Amino acid sequence: MIILTFFKKILGITDPEAVPNQLSPIPNQGAKIYTRSEHTLSRAQISTEALKVLQHLKKSGYASYLVGGCVRDLLLGREPKDFDVVTDATPDEIKKVFRHCRLIGRRFRLAHIYFGREYIEVATFRAAADPDNNDQVVHESGQLLRDNIYGTLEEDVWRRDFTVNALYYNIRDFSVIDFTGGIQDLSAGTIKLIGDPEMRYREDPVRMLRAIRFAVKLGFTLDAESQKPLGELAELLNAIPPARLYEEFLKLFLSGYGLQSFEMLRHYGLFGALFPTAERNLTEESQGFPKLFIIRALENSDRRIADNLPVTPYFLLAALLWDSVQSLANQKIAEKVPATPAYQIAASQVINEQTKRIAFPKHVGMAMRDVWSLQARFFQRTGQRPFKLLTHPKFRAAFDFFLLRAETGEVDPEIADWWKTFQNAENHQQSLMTQPGMAKDPINKRRNRSKNYRYRVRKKEPSDQNHE
Ligand code: ATP
Ligand code: MG
Numbered sequence: 001m002i003i004l005t006f007f008k009k010i011l012g013i014t015d016p017e018a019v020p021n022q023l024s025p026i027p028n029q030g031a032k033i034y035t036r037s038e039h040t041l042s043r044a045q046i047s048t049e050a051l052k053v054l055q056h057l058k059k060s061g062y063a064s065y066l067v068g069g070c071v072r073d074l075l076l077g078r079e080p081k082d083f084d085v086v087t088d089a090t091p092d093e094i095k096k097v098f099r100h101c102r103l104i105g106r107r108f109r110l111a112h113i114y115f116g117r118e119y120i121e122v123a124t125f126r127a128a129a130d131p132d133n134n135d136q137v138v139h140e141s142g143q144l145l146r147d148n149i150y151g152t153l154e155e156d157v158w159r160r161d162f163t164v165n166a167l168y169y170n171i172r173d174f175s176v177i178d179f180t181g182g183i184q185d186l187s188a189g190t191i192k193l194i195g196d197p198e199m200r201y202r203e204d205p206v207r208m209l210r211a212i213r214f215a216v217k218l219g220f221t222l223d224a225e226s227q228k229p230l231g232e233l234a235e236l237l238n239a240i241p242p243a244r245l246y247e248e249f250l251k252l253f254l255s256g257y258g259l260q261s262f263e264m265l266r267h268y269g270l271f272g273a274l275f276p277t278a279e280r281n282l283t284e285e286s287q288g289f290p291k292l293f294i295i296r297a298l299e300n301s302d303r304r305i306a307d308n309l310p311v312t313p314y315f316l317l318a319a320l321l322w323d324s325v326q327s328l329a330n331q332k333i334a335e336k337v338p339a340t341p342a343y344q345i346a347a348s349q350v351i352n353e354q355t356k357r358i359a360f361p362k363h364v365g366m367a368m369r370d371v372w373s374l375q376a377r378f379f380q381r382t383g384q385r386p387f388k389l390l391t392h393p394k395f396r397a398a399f400d401f402f403l404l405r406a407e408t409g410e411v412d413p414e415i416a417d418w419w420k421t422f423q424n425a426e427n428h429q430q431s432l433m434t435q436p437g438m439a440k441d442p443i444n445k446r447r448n449r450s451k452n453y454r455y456r457v458r459k460k461e462p463s464d465q466n467h468e
Pocket of ligand 2: 068069070081082084
């Protein structure tokens with residue numbers, strides 16, 4: 001658990017249960033206010049652009065605060081992904097104050113203040129859900145479909161998701177305002193929904209995914225009450241637009257914590273809402289497949305992110321759905337469809353089904369298809385074919401995929417080794433390697449794979465996954 005120096009400083013304790021009331025924070029309309037000297041968030045940590053926006057709003061007579069993830073991350077000593085500003089100025093008023101301002105959003109109207117190509121997002125305080133209000137549309141499931149009523153800071157706070165995401169840094173006096181016990185939850189390492197968890201998940205089911213994401217990313221625990229409704233409400237995610245789920249998928253799986261996200265989503269019964277066929281296959285898995293393959297793919301991509309190497313959504317999606325493609329292709333093959341069209345049909349069906357849940361862009365689907373369809377070509381090692389494969393734009397990704405299959409015992413590792421050598425060999429050696437008889441008969445290899453390699457788990461080897 002993360003122990004925060006500033007809590008120790010202000011509270012003189014490490015046990016969050018033992019927060020004495022008479023010490024600061026000063027109560028103010030139900031809020032606790034941590035003055036400048038009582039927290040560790042300093043202006044030096046805030047981006048110049050965010051500071052400019054905060055100061056300019058202040059000078060124009062408006063309230064302005066940093067809020068959300070940036071306050072949370074700064075208090076934890078982490079670098080924020082971005083800086084979100086909230087104000088009592090309406091979007092139109094914000095537009096008048098800033099020259100380079102664009103208003104965006106239908107569900108929430110927001111202002112983007114541009115600094116070159118970068119921008120700072122500025123939102124107006126919003127009020128909590130009120131079903132009688134015409135500016136709010138609530139679906140019968142409890143989901144909030146439109147929510148555009150402006151409010152005060154005191155109202156804004158209650159419509160935020162988690163206590164640790166509802167801290168406000170006030171640019172007027174540099175204090176941190178805490179209405180919901182967020183500081184205490186930060187110190188205890190707890191992700192806790194504000195208000196009644198079931199109602200809050202119903203209002204916006206994506207909060208279930210966000211709960212997992214923040215728990216994983218911050219190394220926090222999900223509060224017991226916030227955990228309880230998860231599995232039961234998982235199917236509410238079906239009502240979320242697939243494009244929004246793609247955004248969440250990227251944040252969950254491509255931020256360096258993919259493996260933990262996967263494990264936690266499965267643990268709470270949410271993975272199936274995102275990847276129904278993959279979940280079905282995982283439930284029916286035998287002898288560790290396909291889970292091992294997925295785990296290795298996620299580990300690999302987490303490691304690449306840690307090493308600042310690029311990762312691509314298509315590679316992970318291809319890995320997550322590989323078993324679905326294979327199962328379907330095998331069904332087709334059993335129905336006497338030849339292997340190549342069987343795989344093509346399977347790939348199309350799996351992609352079609354998956355985009356109903358997670359709308360990845362077309363080019364991502366095409367790249368997934370390439371990675372899958374190139375797999376068969378690694379078994380062809382004579383004549384010109386290996387040379388042609390090397391020049392394919394998706395060779396790298398397909399080979400990394402093949403390496404993962406070899407590592408997890410799905411294909412003969414000797415073939416993967418052959419390709420490693422072949423890629424780096426001199427021309428004359430490459431010609432030798434591709435002579436008939438030099439590589440073993442590919443048909444036999446494929447037979448070997450299904451006989452011997454499907455369930456043979458090899459020791460993990462570092463792979464040089466580099467997709468581009
Ligand atoms: P990250 O580090 O991933 O950016 P974040 O907390 O800043 O984390 P954002 O998605 O950028 O997350 O949202 C900014 C803030 O807006 C959150 O901290 C939270 O207060 C509020 N928020 C975002 N999404 C929701 C939601 N679905 N329901 C309620 N509040 C939300
Ligand atoms: Mg953010």
